[in-house]
Each structure stands twice: as structure tokens, then as C-alpha cells.
Amino acid sequence: MADQEMRQVFARLLEQAMEEDLRIITIDADLAKANATFSLREKFPGRALDVGIAEQNMASIAAGMTSYGFRPWIGTFCCFVSRMADQILLSVGYAGRNVKIVGTDPGITAEINGGTHMGVADVSMMRGIPEMTIYEATDAVQLQMAMPQILAYEGPMYIRLARRQVPTVWDASMKFDLWKAQILRPGKDVTIVANGIMVAEALEAAELLAAQGIEAEVIDVHTVKPLDTETVCASIRKTGAVVTCENANILGGLYSAVCEAAAQYSPARILPIGIRDRFGEVGRLPYLKETMGMTAQHIVQAALQAKEIKN
Amino acid sequence: MEATKKIELQETARAIRWGALRAISNVGSGHVGGSLSVADALAVLYFHQMRIRPEEPLWAERDRLVLSKGHAGPALYAAMARRGYFPEDWLDTLNAPGTKLPGHGDMRLLPGIDMSTGSLGQGISCAVGMALAARLTGSDSRIYTIVGDGECQEGQVWEALMYAAHSKLTNLTVLVDYNRMQISGQVADVCDPAPFAEKFSAFGFAVIEVDGHDPAEISDAIDAAKANTERPTAIILHTKKGKGVSFIEKKMAANHSMRIDSGDLRMAKKELR
Numbered sequence: 001m002a003d004q005e006m007r008q009v010f011a012r013l014l015e016q017a018m019e020e021d022l023r024i025i026t027i028d029a030d031l032a033k034a035n036a037t038f039s040l041r042e043k044f045p046g047r048a049l050d051v052g053i054a055e056q057n058m059a060s061i062a063a064g065m066t067s068y069g070f071r072p073w074i075g076t077f078c079c080f081v082s083r084m085a086d087q088i089l090l091s092v093g094y095a096g097r098n099v100k101i102v103g104t105d106p107g108i109t110a111e112i113n114g115g116t117h118m119g120v121a122d123v124s125m126m127r128g129i130p131e132m133t134i135y136e137a138t139d140a141v142q143l144q145m146a147m148p149q150i151l152a153y154e155g156p157m158y159i160r161l162a163r164r165q166v167p168t169v170w171d172a173s174m175k176f177d178l179w180k181a182q183i184l185r186p187g188k189d190v191t192i193v194a195n196g197i198m199v200a201e202a203l204e205a206a207e208l209l210a211a212q213g214i215e216a217e218v219i220d221v222h223t224v225k226p227l228d229t230e231t232v233c234a235s236i237r238k239t240g241a242v243v244t245c246e247n248a249n250i251l252g253g254l255y256s257a258v259c260e261a262a263a264q265y266s267p268a269r270i271l272p273i274g275i276r277d278r279f280g281e282v283g284r285l286p287y288l289k290e291t292m293g294m295t296a297q298h299i300v301q302a303a304l305q306a307k308e309i310k311n
Numbered sequence: 312m313e314a315t316k317k318i319e320l321q322e323t324a325r326a327i328r329w330g331a332l333r334a335i336s337n338v339g340s341g342h343v344g345g346s347l348s349v350a351d352a353l354a355v356l357y358f359h360q361m362r363i364r365p366e367e368p369l370w371a372e373r374d375r376l377v378l379s380k381g382h383a384g385p386a387l388y389a390a391m392a393r394r395g396y397f398p399e400d401w402l403d404t405l406n407a408p409g410t411k412l413p414g415h416g417d418m419r420l421l422p423g424i425d426m427s428t429g430s431l432g433q434g435i436s437c438a439v440g441m442a443l444a445a446r447l448t449g450s451d452s453r454i455y456t457i458v459g460d461g462e463c464q465e466g467q468v469w470e471a472l473m474y475a476a477h478s479k480l481t482n483l484t485v486l487v488d489y490n491r492m493q494i495s496g497q498v499a500d501v502c503d504p505a506p507f508a509e510k511f512s513a514f515g516f517a518v519i520e521v522d523g524h525d526p527a528e529i530s531d532a533i534d535a536a537k538a539n540t541e542r543p544t545a546i547i548l549h550t551k552k553g554k555g556v557s558f559i560e561k562k563m564a565a566n567h568s569m570r571i572d573s574g575d576l577r578m579a580k581k582e583l584r
């Protein structure tokens with residue numbers, strides 16, 4: 001599975017879900033080819049819709065369809081999820097509808113589509129919507145384990161997915177709990193909290209730190225809302241030094257969530273890695289990671305600094 | 312339009328297509344189909360109709376163009392380069408790290424881009440704002456915006472049209488690139504915004520339908536828009552996605568975003584040079 005694109009894996013899981021549950025329908029907004037959900041149309045005539053390039057319409061149509069017991073999954077790029085802000089807030093969120101919102105090409109993974117297509121505000125926007133659950137898949141293995149739990153959850157959820165291949169860090173023998181952060185590597189000196197494509201980067205940073213005799217604890221916070229405060233704060237209490245790593249604006253996303261929790265339960269110095277309140281730009285991933293300060297090296301530097309401040 | 316002028320603009324449109332394709336081939340892939348379909352309209356606007364000063368791109372009294380279907384950036388850049396906004400070899404930097412030419416035009420990177428676009432449906436509203444502002448300041452400059460036919464599925468497009476007609480923005484001209492395709496296939500099969508002419512006129516626009524690959528027809532329609540003192544004008548450009556290169560045209564909707572390698576470029580060259 002490691003050699004498969006996230007969108008392919010996702011589309012297959014969705015197909016399986018649609019076979020098993022006739023209430024599940026999908027709606028796209030002209031990006032089904034980009035998101036690999038196009039083939040669902042042939043397999044499930046009438047249950048895989050495309051409203052055209054009309055994201056706002058899509059969100060509220062999905063909310064309406066729940067009235068007859070349907071469980072809609074709607075999809076677009078992360079950048080255009082922000083476009084549905086009010087529709088998700090009211091038609092989906094306030095009305096308490098079981099609509100699954102899938103955003104693809106998160107943050108810098110939009111690469112060559114450039115700054116206009118880099119979702120930097122989607123996570124902050126979604127976190128501001130009461131009752132919204134936000135899950136970001138770390139890799140294909142994890143996504144596969146997450147899917148049954150996502151399907152079982154009856155409420156609005158934002159699912160953030162890379163479209164292409166991402167490094168595999170999970171293995172099928174691990175236990176996945178949608179509502180629990182996962183400690184991927186135990187350590188006592190510094191806590192590195194990460195999600196999405198930044199988890200692999202964080203693990204690489206932990207290796208580099210180990211070479212310097214520093215034991216980093218790496219936690220995968222795949223579900224940034226609701227945050228698993230218990231796991232995160234217990235680690236912070238232990239290490240007293242924290243770095244958060246996310247592929248989104250650090251304002252309002254993982255960094256904010258961890259700071260908010262720590263401020264209440266386990267005060268510490270916390271340093272952010274991620275998109276530092278700036279817009280995206282065009283480029284390939286290695287270039288963008290470097291430009292935005294999102295490489296393993298940057299995490300190492302931040303971890304050392306966090307430890308320094310603590311001491 | 313004089314026959315020689317028409318031939319000249321046709322030649323310009325070919326050069327725009329070539330410039331766009333060459334730029335895309337440098338990155339390896341990009342929005343080919345929708346770039347090629349607007350080349351003739353861009354040729355007429357930049358080389359015949361718009362009041363602009365390429366050497367002074369921020370000149371206050373310039374006419375404005377908002378490419379609402381922002382993904383046709385490569386064609387816009389090719390037109391601007393040829394018109395002298397920047398050196399033609401900048402086209403080779405399309406989507407390169409640190410470029411001034413990202414696939415979707417960015418007004419903060421490149422003077423001459425009147426509005427940053429890329430999220431469909433927004434540009435036309437920005438053009439409405441410009442038209443309102445031009446009138447408010449007593450400027451006689453004119454505002455043009457190009458929208459995709461698929462883009463017209465966005466509700467915002469119709470909000471913009473409604474307010475433009477309501478406000479009698481005679482200085483605004485909306486050009487619709489009616490190439491009948493979007494990413495998922497035929498616009499008519501996905502969610503049909505047609506009939507454009509009837510809908511636009513019901514919204515209060517003067518509507519002119521033209522062959523979007525005939526510079527003379529496009530230009531005449533713009534002349535008529537300029538002469539209309541009652542209503543804003545919409546020009547429906549009947550176009551072909553991928554126009555000008557047969558193997559690209561044949562791919563139909565699959566040419567929306569496609570790879571262009573050096574072999575493809577050589578093949579295209581036969582028809583464009």
C-alpha cells in the first residue's frame with residue numbers, strides 16, 4: 001500500500017463503504033478526477049453526484065440530503081473548503097448534519113498549483129466551527145484503519161488528505177483510535193507533536209536528535225479536534241519542551257490547539273513548525289519545505305531551542 | 312476590421328498559443344486546453360482593443376483585464392510578454408521556484424496582472440468592483456473579464472452579473488470562453504449553465520455571440536460593447552478547448568491539464584509556427 005497514492009486508497013475505501021451502506025453518497029465539484037472519485041459514478045449510478053464548480057451549493061445540498069437518511073461525503077481541494085465556510089458553519093455544523101467533508105492537497109502539497117491553491121486557512125477555519133471533528137490522514141495504512149471509525153461516527157467531520165504518495169509511518173499491527181493521539185516514538189527530553197505529512201518529518205528529526213543523545217517523543221495528532229489533551233499534556237509534563245509540526249497555518253491549527261491545552265494543563269515553552277502565517281507559493285515539496293522552514297532539520301533546531309529555553 | 316489586421320491578430324494568437332505551450336512544456340504539464348481556447352480573445356484585447364501602456368503597467372487610466380478563469384495564466388503571460396510587459400524568456404520560468412509567473416496570475420508578483428485569480432468565480436466580482444470604482448472616479452477606462460463556461464456554475468458569477476446589470480455598468484465587458492468542457496467532461500453533462508445568451512440577457516446584459524477564434528468578430532463585439540450606453544455587454548465566445556493544435560484538440564476534456572513533453576512541443580510547432 002505504501003506505493004499507492006492516497007487518493008487511490010481513499011477512493012477504494014469509499015467504494016467499499018458505498019457497497020456496504022446504501023445511505024452513503026458522494027458529491028464532487030468538478031474535482032472527482034483529481035481526487036480519484038470519478039470511477040464511483042459508473043459503479044453507483046445516482047449515488048455519486050457532481051454539482052459542477054459550485055462548492056457552496058455542494059455543502060448545503062449534502063446537508064439537505066441527510067433529511068432522507070443519506071450520509072453524504074463531499075470533496076474538493078483544501079483551499080476551496082474555506083470557500084464553503086458559512087455553508088459548513090450553518091447547513092452542516094449548526095444544523096448538526098452527518099456530512100463528511102474531504103479536503104485534498106493540504107498546504108504545501110498543492111505544489112505546482114501554487115499559492116492560490118494552497119489551503120492555509122482551512123484548518124483554522126474548521127477549528128472555529130463548534131462540534132467539527134478534524135482528522136488528517138498521516139499515511140495510507142492509517143487511513144485504512146481510520147475509515148471504519150469515521151464511518152461509525154455520526155456527525156460533521158473534516159477529513160484532510162494528501163492526494164499523492166506519502167511516506168508510510170504506520171503499520172497495520174498498530175492500534176488506531178480516531179479520538180486518541182498516538183505516541184509513535186517514546187522519549188523523555190522533548191515532545192514533538194505532528195500531523196499529516198509532518199509526521200514523517202518529525203520522526204526523521206527524532207532520529208537526528210537521537211544521534212545527539214536527545215530522546216524525542218513523537219506524537220501523531222491525526223485528530224486535531226477534539227484534541228487528545230490527555231496524551232499530549234502528559235508528554236508535555238514529562239519533557240517540558242515542545243515543538244508542533246503542521247502543514248497549515250500555525251495560527252488556529254495544531255500549534256494553537258496544543259498551546260491552548262498546555263496553557264490550561266501543562267504550561268511549557270512550545271515552538272511552532274508549519275506555515276508561519278504566510279501565503280503559499282508555487283514549487284515542488286522539497287523547495288516548499290525548505291522555504292517554509294518545514295524540514296526535519298528545522299524541527300531539530302526548534303527542538304534544541306525548546307530544550308534550551310526550558311533549561 | 313481590415314484583412315491585414317485580422318491576419319496580424321491571427322498570427323499573434325498563434326504566437327500566444329506557442330508561448331503558452333512552450334512555457335508549460337518547461338514545467339512538464341499544465342492547463343493546456345483552457346489556455347489555448349482564449350488565445351484569440353487575448354490577442355484582440357492586448358493587441359487591438361485595450362488601452363494599456365506595457366511600459367507603465369500600473370498606469371491609472373489603463374483598461375483592466377481580470378482573467379477570472381485564472382488557470383489560463385500561461386496564455387495570459389504569453390500575450391503580456393509579446394506585448395512587451397516583460398522579456399519573453401521569463402516564460403521559461405513558469406512555475407519555477409521563486410518565479411514571477413505562477414500558473415495562476417499573481418498581481419503582487421507581476422505588475423500588469425490586474426487581479427490575482429485562481430479560485431473560480433471570484434474574478435468577475437473583482438471586475439464588477441473595478442467597473443464601479445472607475446465610474447465613481449470619473450475614469451473612462453474599461454474593464455474586461457474572461458470567465459470559463461464551467462466557472463459559470465459558481466453562484467458568485469450570477470451574483471456579479473446581477474449587480475453589474477443592476478448598476479448599469481456599461482464600462483464592463485464579460486467574455487465567456489464557451490469551450491463546452493470542464494475537468495469532468497462536457498459542461499452540458501455536468502451541470503449545464505446554458506443557454507448563456509438567454510440567461511445573460513434576462514439578467515440585464517446585452518449579449519453578443521461570436522466565433523471565439525475569429526479576431527474580427529471578437530473585436531466588432533467589443534466595439535459594440537463600447538458603444539452601448541445602456542447596459543453592460545457579455546460576449547459569448549464559441550471556442551474549442553485546446554484550439555490550434557489538432558492532437559490536443561482531439562483529447563477533448565482530457566486536455567484540461569496535460570503533460571507536454573519535447574516531442575509534443577515539436578508536433579505542436581508544425582501547426583503554430
Ligand SMILES: Cc1ncc(C[n+]2csc(CCOP(=O)(O)OP(=O)(O)O)c2C)c(N)n1
Nearest residue numbers: 030345429430431459460461462492493494
Ligand atoms: C472555486 C474553484 N473550484 C475548483 C477549481 C479547480 N478547477 C480549476 S480549472 C477547473 C475547470 C474550469 O472549467 P472552465 O471554467 O470551463 O474552464 P476551461 O474549460 O476554459 O479551462 C476547475 C474545477 C478552481 N480553480 N476554483
